[in-house]
Amino acid sequence: MxxxxxxxxxxxxxxxxxxxxxxxxxxxxxxxxxxxxxxxxxxxxxxxxxxxxxxxxxxxxxxxxxVIPDHLAHADPMVERFECWARRRLAQGFSLAEAASAAGTSERTLARRLQSVLGKTPLSYFQDLRVEHAVHLLRTGNASVDQVAAQVGYSDGVTLRALLRRKLGRGVRELRRGG
Known part of the structure; x- marks a missing residue:
């Protein structure tokens, strides 16, 4: 808005x-x-x-x-279809063609719509959903960082640790402590 x-x-x-x-x-x-x-x-x-x-x-x-997740801040049906598809596929990886098909539109239209509604590319939003889910898993469970990374589609814990540090400015220990 x-x-x-x-x-x-x-x-x-x-x-x-x-x-x-x-x-x-x-x-x-x-x-x-x-x-x-x-x-x-x-x-x-x-x-x-x-x-x-x-x-x-x-x-x-x-x-x-x-921050309130972006999915709560919009009510666009196409974006919601994309988000549902993305949440089911966090561990499998991202494909713009599959995402557009699931949202019932073309790749270009999906990219334009997400940019106008959320100010993000489809891949960027997909990665944000991965981070959001990883934070939830780290705070609510006791799986290893490598296990959490696999659950959200990253090859190893090193990649996830770097991403969390870059996006949130926090490490895994801080997140587990609720900090």
């Missing part, structure tokens, strides 16, 4: 706090706390840590895993 309403604004969903030349913005319901701590941290990291302790706010660089 944001992209439709403000087409000239570049939306960066990967971070809760985004600095630009003239503005610093924050997203989500409690991101104003992160924004305030960010502003304080620029002047005094020690003061920001103290304020966070008093507010009982955990230290984090990203709230990415707390």
């Amino acid at each position: 944001f992209r439709q309403r403000y087409p000239n604004v570049t939306l960066d969903e990967s971070r809760m706090i985004v600095n630009s030349t003239r503005f610093t913005t924050a997203g989500a319901a409690l991101a104003h706390v992160d924004l305030a701590l960010r502003i304080i941290r620029e002047r005094s990291p020690a003061l920001a840590a103290l304020v966070a302790r008093y507010l009982l706010v955990e230290a984090r660089s990203s709230q990415a895993e707390f």
Whole structure:
């Protein structure tokens, strides 16, 4: 909805706090706390840590895993068909041709629709679903990282660890602890 309403604004969903030349913005319901701590941290990291302790706010660089998943933020039937297909195939891998067929459209139309509704390519959204499911498995089970990686379609735990670090800024131990 944001992209439709403000087409000239570049939306960066990967971070809760985004600095630009003239503005610093924050997203989500409690991101104003992160924004305030960010502003304080620029002047005094020690003061920001103290304020966070008093507010009982955990230290984090990203709230990415707390973001409402994209599938809750849209109601597009074609995107929903793609998502259902993708969730059933996380371990098998991605094929744009199969995805388009499952969504009942052409590859090009599927790519355009996901870009306009979610601001992502079909492959990027597929990978986000893999990460979302991996985080769930790590937090709710005790399977090894290699086992979780296999369940979400990665060849090994090393690949999954790197992806989690890149996308969420957290490692497996932090995720298992609920951090």
